[in-house]
C-alpha cells in the first residue's frame with residue numbers, strides 16, 4: 650500500500666473495533682497549546698482534514714499548570730481525544746536561564762493534563778509531546794527509542810528533559826494501571842510558522858532570520874552566530890510534525906514513545922549559510938564562542954515512525970524561505986501599525 654493511501658485511510662489502530670481517529674471527525678478533540686508552533690500546526694491540520702469539534706483554550710482562559718482548573722475543564726468538556734502541545738519551550742539558552750520555571754511548569758502541565766484526561770473518563774486517546782533532548786549526550790547516533798534512560802540528559806538541558814521523560818513514564822504508568830491509550834511523540838528540532846522571533850530565548854532558525862535581516866537592513870559588515878558552527882542538528886517543519894501526530898493518533902497504540910525527525914542533518918554552519926543566502930545578506934558570519942554551543946550531535950532514528958507510513962515533505966531551504974516571508978510580513982504589519990499610530 651502506498652504511503653499516500655495509508656495516510657488518508659482510517660484503520661482500527663487498537664484492534665478493539667473502536668472507530669479510528671480519522672474516522673471519528675465529529676468527536677471532540679482538545680488541542681492544548683493551540684497558539685504555539687506545534688499546536689497551531691496540528692490545529693490547522695485537523696481543520697483541513699475536516700474535524701468539526703476541535704476545542705481550544707488560550708492560557709488566559711485555562712492555565713494548564715493549575716490543577717483544579719484543568720480538572721474542571723475536562724469534567725465540563727469531556728473530550729474524546731487530547732493532544733498535549735502546551736509547555737514552556739525555548740532555544741539552547743532558555744532552559745538553563747530559567748531552570749525552575751522549565752522544570753515545574755512542564756511537570757505541572759503534563760501531570761495535570763494526563764491525570765485529568767484519565768480521571769474524566771471520556772478520553773479514548775491522548776498524545777503527549779516529548780523531545781529528542783530526553784536522550785543522553787553519548788547516545789548512539791542516530792538515537793533509537795531504546796536509548797532512553799541509558800544515561801543522564803545533557804548537562805544544562807535536564808530542566809526541560811526531565812519533565813519530558815516524566816511525560817513518557819506517566820503515559821506508560823497510566824497505560825499499565827488504567828489501560829489508558831496514552832502515547833508519546835519525541836520530535837527533534839522543529840521550525841515553522843508561529844516560532845517566535847525574539848532574541849535570546851528563541852530557536853536558532855528564527856534567531857538567525859532576524860539577525861541576518863537586521864544586518865542586511867543596517868548594512869552591518871558581520872553577523873555573530875553562537876558557538877563554533879560545528880554542532881549537527883536535524884530540523885523538521887511543523888507541518889510535517891502535524892502529519893506525523895495525525896498518523897500516530899490514528900495508527901499507533903503502544904507504551905514506547907516514537908521518534909519523529911526528518912532524517913536530514915545539517916551543521917549549524919551550513920544552516921547559517923542557508924539563512925544568509927535566503928535573506929540575501931552579503932556580509933560575514935562571525936562565530937561567537939562565548940555563546941552556548943549545545944550538544945555536538947542530535948540525530949534521531951525515526952525508522953519506527955517511517956514504518957507507520959509517515960514521510961516528511963518540506964525541504965529545509967523551502968521552509969526557511971517561507972519563514973522569511975512570514976518575518977517580512979510581520980515587519981511590514983508592524984510598520985503599518987506604527988505609521989497609523991503616528992498619523
Ligand SMILES: NC(=O)C1=CN([C@@H]2O[C@H](COP(=O)(O)OP(=O)(O)OC[C@H]3O[C@@H](n4cnc5c(N)ncnc54)[C@H](OP(=O)(O)O)[C@@H]3O)[C@@H](O)[C@H]2O)C=CC1
Nearest residue numbers: 682684685686687708712713714735736738778780838839
Ligand atoms: N519547538 C521545538 O523545536 C520542539 C518542541 N517540542 C515539544 O512540542 C511541544 C510544543 O512546542 P512548541 O509548539 O514549539 O512550543 P510553543 O512555545 O510555540 O507553544 C507552547 C504553547 O503552550 C502554551 N502554554 C505554555 N504554558 C501554558 C500554561 N501554563 N497553560 C496553558 N498553555 C500554556 C503557550 O501559550 P502562550 O502562547 O500563552 O505562552 C503556547 O501556546 C512542547 O511540548 C515541546 O517540548 C519537542 C521537540 C522540539
Ligand SMILES: C[C@H]1O[C@H](OP(=O)(O)OP(=O)(O)OC[C@H]2O[C@@H](n3cnc4c(=O)[nH]c(N)nc43)[C@H](O)[C@@H]2O)[C@@H](O)[C@@H](O)C1=O
Nearest residue numbers: 739740741780837838851852853856875876880941942943
Ligand atoms: C529538540 C530540542 O531542540 C532545541 O534544542 P537546541 O538544539 O539547543 O535548539 P536551538 O535552536 O536553540 O540551537 C540549535 C543550535 O544552533 C546554535 N545557534 C547558533 N546561533 C544561535 C542563535 O542565535 N540562537 C539559538 N537559539 N541557537 C543558535 C546553538 O548553539 C545550537 O548548537 C530545544 O530548544 C528544544 O526546544 C528541543 O526540544
